[in-house]
Amino acid sequence: MTSALQAAPECSAAAFAPLGILSKRADFLRAARARRAPCEGFLLQARQRGASEAEGIRVGFTCSKKVGNAVARNRAKRRLREIARMILPRHGKPGWDYVLIGRPHVTATREFAALQQDLHRALRKVHG
């Protein structure tokens, strides 16, 4: 966790998108217990962290074996990562954790623009 946050400022991309990466099982579990917003292409879970925890926007991705074989899982994860990179730095809120969970068949094949719409809608629901 600390490594992910310390690594982020060194990373060139982090200057644009200060997104931390979730890697701890505990973080995923805490996000799952907080707010959730299902939509067509994926499931969004989000949580506002306590003051003592890390800063900035953090994001995690989950594609279980249900999504498919390794090719399908990786493809779904990459598309989720892409929409997160495009949208979260501007529309996400600092101090929040977001977890995007892939769905079988849909996440890998849905129109990319529709996926982006889904994320916008899900973020509004989670924040509001």
Place this chain on the structure above:
RNA sequence: GCGGAAGGCCGGACGGCCGCUUGGGUCCACCCCGAGAGGAAAGUCCGGACUCGCCGAAGCAGCGGUGCCGGGUAACGCCCGGGCAGGGCAACCUGACGGAAAGCGCCACAGAAAUGAAACCGCCCCGGCCUGUCCGGGGUAAGGGUGAAACGGUGGGGUAAGAGCCCACCGGGGGGCUGGCAACAGCCCCCGCAUGGCAAGCCCCACCGGGAGCAAUGCCAAAUAGGGACCUCGCGUGCGCCUGAUCCUUUGCGGGAUAUCGGCACAGGGCGGCUUCGGCCCGAGAGGUCCGGGUUGGCAGCUAGAGCCAUCCGGCAACGGAUGGCGCAGAGGAAUGGUCGUCUGAGGGGGCAACCCCGACAACAGAAUCCGGCUUACAGGCCUUCCGCGCGC
């Protein structure tokens, strides 16, 4: 032209923009220049490389594997060539393909009998008297029936009935010669010839193999309490040597003592299932197993390798050799992506047709230490060689 057989290859192409990982340039940042999934990256079924204070080597025992012969290879359970057997008109395909008179074991049910064979019915002969759908003794494996399998097969002779009892052919066994490195094949001679099947049952023979695995292993940092339990072996020798402590003596140098401490030595002990040799360690402690506690960070291993591509030479081939060229992913909760455009396009739709429209979501699938194989998955396409049938010349 139709239907097949074998071998090999490809697995959309190019570009723009925005990203990711990584190498280099740059003092740093910005930025610039490169590189970035597969034939199976898969299954983890074999074989290696590499690592290990799991002691080493040889032998024995044990365990596991392989199994026609020859060759290839670092090695293999892989590949190539050959033999034999089975299948196919053929091209060609398939085969765990050593040993069953070394031994042990099993062969259910059925059947008389399931293996150092055997007489239920039947057939034939002899004897008896109650002369019969009878009883007793013997001969007989041709016939019946059972079974997955019944002790050579078919035909003829022969006989009381039969029988390798005799003969011919086929099959089998033994020996010799020839060809071949060999597996094996061919020919000749001899033997009328009881000697099932299963070794992917134990086993025998030959050959091979120690174990664990890159989450191996090494280093750095951080953190905790270096804590507990159990097991195995040992705790010996002494006028040995040193004189370093110590003690006695001397003003001191020096000399002496060896009870005690220390060092050295020896005996002894430990390190594989056993033995031998070697090595290492201990020498009064050593080694091992387990529990408990802390960490879940970083670096190395980590990508130049039995490497790839051409050409030539040797070889039927697998493959080997020589010369020249190439630089070819290295992540680490894990990069190799997103999107747009142009082209090609199997296919789909429309039309009598020319042609038009749609069309990259058209396969299986994502490196994780690295190689050689095997196996499994795979849309569609291309190339080469060969076989059968049909037609033409």
Place this chain on the structure above:
RNA sequence: GCGGGUAUGGUGAAAAGGUAUCACGUCAGAUUCCCAUUCUGUAGUUACGGGUUCGAUUCCCGUUACCCGCU
């Protein structure tokens, strides 16, 4: 990633290479005025595909699914 194991009615387990068995459960029937108890019956491609064998749940090979260990 590396290594190991398992698969048998709905569930949990047995089974020398020779008819797949046991317990609980399900459903149906009998018993009872009704229920419970009791009794009788019921259903398996032995995970899947090949091979060895006369014959495979068992032996061998491949595939699939699930489970476990190792930092």
